[in-house]
Amino acid sequence: MEEALSGQLSRTVLVRIRSALPSLRPSERAIAELVLADPSRAATMSIGDLAGQGGTSTTSVVRFYKKVGYSGYSDLRLDLARETARESLANNVPAGVYEDINTSDSLRDIVSKIAFNETMSIADTAQVLDVDKLAQAVQAISTSRRTDIFGVGAGGLVGEDLQQKLHRIGLTSFSWSDPHAALASAALLDGDGVAVAVSHSGTTVDTVDFLLAAKAAGATTIAVTNHADSALGRTADIVLSTAARETTFRSGAMGSRIAQMMVVDCLFVGVAQHSHEASVAALQKTHAAVQGRKLLRGNASA
Amino acid sequence: MEEALSGQLSRTVLVRIRSALPSLRPSERAIAELVLADPSRAATMSIGDLAGQGGTSTTSVVRFYKKVGYSGYSDLRLDLARETARESLANNVPAGVYEDINTSDSLRDIVSKIAFNETMSIADTAQVLDVDKLAQAVQAISTSRRTDIFGVGAGGLVGEDLQQKLHRIGLTSFSWSDPHAALASAALLDGDGVAVAVSHSGTTVDTVDFLLAAKAAGATTIAVTNHADSALGRTADIVLSTAARETTFRSGAMGSRIAQMMVVDCLFVGVAQHSHEASVAALQKTHAAVQGRKLLRGNASA
DNA sequence: GTAGTTGGGTAAATTATTTACATGGGCCGG
DNA sequence: CCGGCCCATGTAAATAATTTACCCAACTAC
Numbered sequence A, B: 001m002e003e004a005l006s007g008q009l010s011r012t013v014l015v016r017i018r019s020a021l022p023s024l025r026p027s028e029r030a031i032a033e034l035v036l037a038d039p040s041r042a043a044t045m046s047i048g049d050l051a052g053q054g055g056t057s058t059t060s061v062v063r064f065y066k067k068v069g070y071s072g073y074s075d076l077r078l079d080l081a082r083e084t085a086r087e088s089l090a091n092n093v094p095a096g097v098y099e100d101i102n103t104s105d106s107l108r109d110i111v112s113k114i115a116f117n118e119t120m121s122i123a124d125t126a127q128v129l130d131v132d133k134l135a136q137a138v139q140a141i142s143t144s145r146r147t148d149i150f151g152v153g154a155g156g157l158v159g160e161d162l163q164q165k166l167h168r169i170g171l172t173s174f175s176w177s178d179p180h181a182a183l184a185s186a187a188l189l190d191g192d193g194v195a196v197a198v199s200h201s202g203t204t205v206d207t208v209d210f211l212l213a214a215k216a217a218g219a220t221t222i223a224v225t226n227h228a229d230s231a232l233g234r235t236a237d238i239v240l241s242t243a244a245r246e247t248t249f250r251s252g253a254m255g256s257r258i259a260q261m262m263v264v265d266c267l268f269v270g271v272a273q274h275s276h277e278a279s280v281a282a283l284q285k286t287h288a289a290v291q292g293r294k295l296l297r298g299n300a301s302a
Numbered sequence C: 001g002t003a004g005t006t007g008g009g010t011a012a013a014t015t016a017t018t019t020a021c022a023t024g025g026g027c028c029g030g
Numbered sequence D: 001c002c003g004g005c006c007c008a009t010g011t012a013a014a015t016a017a018t019t020t021a022c023c024c025a026a027c028t029a030c
Helices: A012-021 A026-036 A039-042 A045-052 A058-068 A072-088 A107-130 A131-142 A154-168 A179-187 A205-216 A233-237 A252-294 B013-023 B026-037 B041-044 B049-052 B058-068 B071-092 B107-128 B131-143 B156-169 B179-187 B207-218 B231-235 B254-296
Strands: A144-152 A173-176 A195-196 A220-225 A236-243 B147-151 B173-176 B193-198 B218-224 B240-241
Touching: A012 A026, A012 A045, A012 A072, A026 A039, A026 A045, A026 A058, A039 A072, A039 A252, A039 B071, A039 B193, A045 A058, A045 B173, A058 A072, A072 B071, A107 A252, A107 B107, A107 B254, A131 A173, A131 A195, A131 A205, A131 A236, A131 A252, A144 A154, A144 A205, A154 A195, A154 A236, A154 A252, A154 B156, A173 B049, A173 B058, A179 A205, A195 A205, A205 A233, A220 A233, A220 A252, A220 B049, A252 B107, A252 B254, B013 B071, B013 B107, B026 B041, B026 B049, B026 B058, B041 B071, B049 B058, B058 B071, B058 B179, B071 B207, B107 B254, B131 B193, B131 B218, B131 B240, B131 B254, B147 B179, B147 B207, B156 B173, B156 B193, B156 B254, B173 B179, B179 B207, B193 B207, B207 B218, B207 B231, B218 B231, B218 B254
Parallel strands: A144 A173, A144 A195, A195 A220, A220 A236, B147 B173, B147 B193, B193 B218, B218 B240
Antiparallel strands: none
């Protein structure tokens, strides 16, 4: 009978009604049974409708929901809607979304499976992603003078995406798709440079060579891969792990691409935030630096 | 826009609101944003409350929900309750994931928010994606002689991804990033050609021009956009709608890119399956054709 | 039989919703 | 630069929903 029941903590509307049943008057009970019989329909009816269907009056409906513990009809109604929504979701997981896509699937099945697969790839990656490593990567990129990015195939697109993003916030970066150009550029990096390699398997020779060259040149190396213990993962200073559920259908590489993209997004937002803080900090420093001189002048130029 | 939307098919309230956003008047949009900011709270408020909070009038609230496609306020309210119940169940969401990313977020917060945002963008898009339209698009691309793809910025990468994929299953396609080259190529399409444009807003002039040129040349035109009622959407023969949750942080355009990619993946798998079926059918035909001769031999080579 | 109690309803008061209409500001043709 | 027109928005009236106040009938206990 407490107050707290309305709103979020209310998963028990139906339970409450059921347990209140014995203490209800006949006409109130008629309403209760109507509600229990089809809660989702009840949620859409007005007090008047409900009274009509139950062969009773609006007053009895009011008495009913007060006894069940609600202070207003819309509270009951909303909880009813919420509860039924939950239930319909529970047994709504489309069958077979775990399976790989096969030729007998309808387009609807395909959409479900892809959505499920990609969703899970993101969720799993969020889980697996090491925040400390991410922080190191953010730090490295934020403070680097230049960032070289390399990936082949799908990884190349992800790399390009990162490059576009970094460029937009004023950081110097290059995305290479040609192995030779990438190698050449990596070799020219120095201690202030960063190299990022994107590869699902972590076994592509070109990608590993790229990181090795960057490392030899003294740069900080970052790998985005599903397999931290691959050649690529072992080479990199910082490994950002994805956790893609790879479907094999026509090697669409969908899960891995989505997961890589998600990691890149995190990296980008981290860097954007970091450099934002850095510039604020820099501003404060310069501000402090001129502060001592201000007393003498009317206005100091920054 | 009629009846069908209330009740069970209604998990898309927020999606509907989001996609209606551009076509809403300022005061209606204020309401929409209020609702999007905290849907579960909105569900508990009356029209008057909502109007007050949004600094506008009840009339505007009414106009808002009518435009979003509801015939009555309580319909909207119930759907809102249902949808938020569904989401809070789906992945017992950490507090505040609905908010945009801000400078005080830790890296862990950032990862959570991005994961949530992208996950929801995919789920919403899966919901909103019209399977019939998708089927038409699959059919068009599968049977076309050539597919031209165009997008700017993030959309360009998505286009390239589609191109890579189609290429891998042996279909002729081009992904353009230069508007002039795209236009020129589009103008050379004919009735057997398909043009695909990828644009979140659907308002980029170059993108619309590209589709118009393709259409004028007689090709089938497909748009992948968040806003079906945009210039781009109205131009295209087939519109594939995304339903991205756009965060504004540094205009990362993360949600939209992920959603577009998911649509492209569906398109690709559909096409792959379609042509696979076609080849299976062809195999069966040839198989049947030689069947008559088999009786005479011990082993027929296919 | 009468007073008290209980279940239930009618109708009035309140509050929420929808609709009809008015206003005011910006823009276009002259 | 003026008048008219249209769009966006609001005010207020009409309608519909809700909640409350009050009443009646039936049953119970003396």
